[in-house]
Structure formats: C-alpha cells, structure tokens
Amino acid sequence: MAMAALRRGGRRFLLSPSLPNSFNTAEMAISSEEFGVFGARSISTQVVRNRMKSVKNIQKITKAMKMVAASKLRAVQNSTENSRGVWQPFTALLGDSRSVDVKKNVIICVTSDKGLCGGINSTSVKVSKAVAKFTSGPEKETKYVILGEKGKVQLVRDSKNNIELTISELQKNPLNYTQVAVLADDIIKNVQFDALRIVFNKFRSVVLFMPTVATILSPEAVEREAEAGGKLGELDSYEIEGGETKSEVLQNLSEFQFSCVLFNAVLENACSELGARMSAMDSSSRNAGEMLDRLTLSYNRTRQASITTELIEIISGASALEG
Amino acid sequence: MASAAAGSTAAVPFWRAAGMTYITYSNICASLLRSCLKEPYKSEAASREKVHFAISKWANGKPEKPSKTLSHSFFASFIVSCRAGL
Numbered sequence: 001m002a003m004a005a006l007r008r009g010g011r012r013f014l015l016s017p018s019l020p021n022s023f024n025t026a027e028m029a030i031s032s033e034e035f036g037v038f039g040a041r042s043i044s045t046q047v048v049r050n051r052m053k054s055v056k057n058i059q060k061i062t063k064a065m066k067m068v069a070a071s072k073l074r075a076v077q078n079s080t081e082n083s084r085g086v087w088q089p090f091t092a093l094l095g096d097s098r099s100v101d102v103k104k105n106v107i108i109c110v111t112s113d114k115g116l117c118g119g120i121n122s123t124s125v126k127v128s129k130a131v132a133k134f135t136s137g138p139e140k141e142t143k144y145v146i147l148g149e150k151g152k153v154q155l156v157r158d159s160k161n162n163i164e165l166t167i168s169e170l171q172k173n174p175l176n177y178t179q180v181a182v183l184a185d186d187i188i189k190n191v192q193f194d195a196l197r198i199v200f201n202k203f204r205s206v207v208l209f210m211p212t213v214a215t216i217l218s219p220e221a222v223e224r225e226a227e228a229g230g231k232l233g234e235l236d237s238y239e240i241e242g243g244e245t246k247s248e249v250l251q252n253l254s255e256f257q258f259s260c261v262l263f264n265a266v267l268e269n270a271c272s273e274l275g276a277r278m279s280a281m282d283s284s285s286r287n288a289g290e291m292l293d294r295l296t297l298s299y300n301r302t303r304q305a306s307i308t309t310e311l312i313e314i315i316s317g318a319s320a321l322e323g
Numbered sequence: 324m325a326s327a328a329a330g331s332t333a334a335v336p337f338w339r340a341a342g343m344t345y346i347t348y349s350n351i352c353a354s355l356l357r358s359c360l361k362e363p364y365k366s367e368a369a370s371r372e373k374v375h376f377a378i379s380k381w382a383n384g385k386p387e388k389p390s391k392t393l394s395h396s397f398f399a400s401f402i403v404s405c406r407a408g409l
Contacts (some may be wrong), residue, residue, distance in 0.1 A: 160384035169377045178350060178372040185346045186378060248335050250347040259346045 044095035044155070046156070046161045048299045059288035065116070066281035073274040079175070080203055080267040085181045087214075087264045090175030095105045098215045102194035105135040105142045106164065110200035111151030113168055118276035120201045120209055121150040124269070128199045129210040132159070135197070141302065145187055162193050163209060175270060177263050196258060200265040201272035207279050209272040214265060216258045219251040226250075254278070257264070 012198045012272075111121045111129040132142045143164040146152045165184060187196075195217040213315040217225065226232040240249055336346050352380040357368040 023372065160381075163381040163384070165378060166386065167378045167381055169375065172375045173373045176371045176373065178353070179374045181346045182374050183376060183378075185344055185350075188344055188346070190380060243333055252335070253325055255345040256349065322389050 003195060010196065013246040038123070045299055045302055048295060049249040050297045052299065055288050055295065059285050059292065061210070061289060062281045062285040066278055066285065069274045069281060073113050073271065073278060076267065076271045076274060077126045077203070080264075080271045083264045085268050086260045087257070090253075090260060093235075094217075094253070094257065095223060096215055097188040097217065098213060100195055100215065100217060100221065100225060103134060103140050103223055104192055104194045105140070105197050106145055106191050107130075107131055107135075107142065108145045108147065108198045108265075109151045109155065110198065111146065111148035111154075112269065113149045113171060113244070113274040114273075116277060117273045118280040119144065120149060120269070120276045123209070123211050124199055124241065125151055125154045127213065128155070129159070131197055131199060131213055133228070133301060134164075135195075143191065143193075145191060153243050158314050165199075170266065171270060175263075175267055177259075180263040180266055181259045184255075184262045188255060188258065194218050198261060200269040203268050203275065206263075206275040212265075212268075216261060216275075217254060219254050222250050222254055223247060289304050 086216065092161075107128050109124055112122045115121075132144075136142050144155060144159065144162050144164060145165045145167070146155060147167045148169060149168050152163075152168070153161065165187065170179070170183070173179070195218065198214040198216070200212055200214075202212040204210055222232060226235050234252075240246060244252075283293060354372060357365070357372065360368055362385060
C-alpha cells in the first residue's frame, strides 16, 4: 500500500515538471487519467497519442487549404490586375469625390462568403461602420447593401434595420463582368441613393490589403457637383458626340461607372480573401507543427519516465531479495 | 443644337422607356457580339457570361422573402424577360 502511494507520488513528481505550462490541456488529460485507475502499472499515453494524431490531421488540412488558395489566387490576381484598367479612366474623368455631402448614402460592403481568411471581413465591416458614422447626420439616411455571408453575419448584430439588400453565392462560378453587371443593375433598381460608397479590401500583395472606399454619385448628384465646380466642373470642356443630352450621358456614365467599379471591387476583395487565407493557413500549419513538436516531446518524456520507474522497481526488488 | 430634339433621334430614350439601365443595354450588346464568334471561341466566351448569385431584400431588420437565386447565362435570361414583357 505504501509502495503504491510512493509510486503514485513519484510519478506525479516526474510528470509535472516535464510538461510546459503553456500546454494545459494535455497536462489535464494526463492527470485525470492518473486518477482514473488506482494503482495502474504504467501511465497511459493514449490521450497524448490521440491528440498528436488530430493535430497532425489538422495540419494536413490547413496545408491543403493553403495550396488550394495559392493556386486559385494566381488566376484571380491576374484578372484583378487587368480589371484595374476598367475603373481608372472613370476616376480620371469624374474624380473620386469621397467628401461629397448628400442625403441618401448607400454603403456597399464587400465581404467573402467563406471564413478562415484572417481579418479581411472584419476590416470591411469596421470601415463600413466608420463610413456610416461619417456620413450620418440629421435628415440623412444611410443604408447598407452587403455582399457576402460574413459581412451579413457581422452587420446584422447592430445595424440590421439599415440593411437594404444582401447578396451571396457570388463566387460559385469564376467571377465575370456579366455577373457583376447584372448585380449592379439589381442594386440600382432596388435601392434609392444619392451616393454609393463601395467598401472593399484592395489587393496590394499576398500579405497586404488596403481597406478602400470608392464613391459613386447618382446622375443628379454628379450634375449638382459639376455646377459647383472642381474636378467635375471640367466636364463642360468635353464635347459630347452624338445626339444625347448631357444629363443622359451623365446617367449612362454613372451607371457604367458603378458596374465597372463594383466589378473591380469584387475582384480585389476576392483576391485579398485568397491571399489572406493563404497566409492564415500558412501560419496555422506552422502553429500545428509547433504544437506537434511540444506534444512529441512530452509524449517521449512520459514514456521515458515510466520506463525509468519500472527499472527502479525491478532493481530495488532484486536488491531487496539479495539484501 | 436643339438638344431635346436631337436626343429623341438617338437610341437612348427607347431602351430607357423599356426600363433598362445602361448596364443592361451594354450587356445585351456585349452578349450579341459574343454570339457572333465562331465555335471554339464562342463557348469560351459563353462561359464568361454565366450569372449566379442569391439576392434578398430586407425590410424592418429581416430578410423579406426567401432569397431568390439567379443562375443562368445572361442571354437566355434576356430572352426570357423579353418574352415575359411582350
């Protein structure tokens, strides 16, 4: 009986310093095992082994996800870089009047449908909320149009009364202009606005995304701004070809600008999402590797400890018989 | 230059009156142009006009109706909507 107590005490003494404090779960699992069977001969390493197996599986999954994101990224990055040429002429012509003060603001928050991609969705949502605060005021109205499930989930919590439209499943097929144009058309037809503010993550590199706001004015707002002067005032120096009046041309232009800018925004965000997923998955597989190293170490130490205990028992038993 | 009279001679008022935006108009033009391509290029271009997304309108903090899913090629939907309209 005393022997058993000694053994248990000895084991506890051997076990506890070998496990680093940061690794609480394994420690707890082992000590609960210790209390499980009274006077068991050897320590069960089953729990640690199972955990090692699951960590290894998780690492495999995250590695695979990283590879998938990397291969998808290449195609999307290409089309994103090509699509930048689509909105640049518009900005050259109409400027980006982000400080414009209008009554009905609609914020288009571009997010992704899937998670596990770092902080890009929360960045989009945070910037959208900041823009909403910035544009709100007496007699003003701010509404949200949300692209993607993740943004919807976050914005429903505190501003669900301001949501006008939600759109998801955009990325089932590879993104193309026709799709985004049909979507832009739906937004124009369903939402009343003076200014649209598109919030998205602009892709710089695989690890760098810039939260960006693009502003698109309604035709009436463009005309008002044009009269006020500034960049838009220079529109009068252009000669309009064909039979259309200026307001018609402006309406066409602003509609087309919206679909083009939205197309670029959706692509940039998809690109940022894949880049963010790549780096997130990279760091999580590295973390899994570190965890696995720590687990292996503690597993081996425990094994060694139980062998040592058994040896001591045998030797002391033998010497007791001799002496 | 009587701009109002000149405006009526252009195509713009007609498709505006039909409830189209410039986006729809330009998409129809693009779709017609794609359908003029010859075969290996035609199906490749057709894959670029696949439209799929789910949209739901919100009112009073709730999605109004079960979201409708759009999934088709653009030109087909145009023909369908034309038939429905006419």
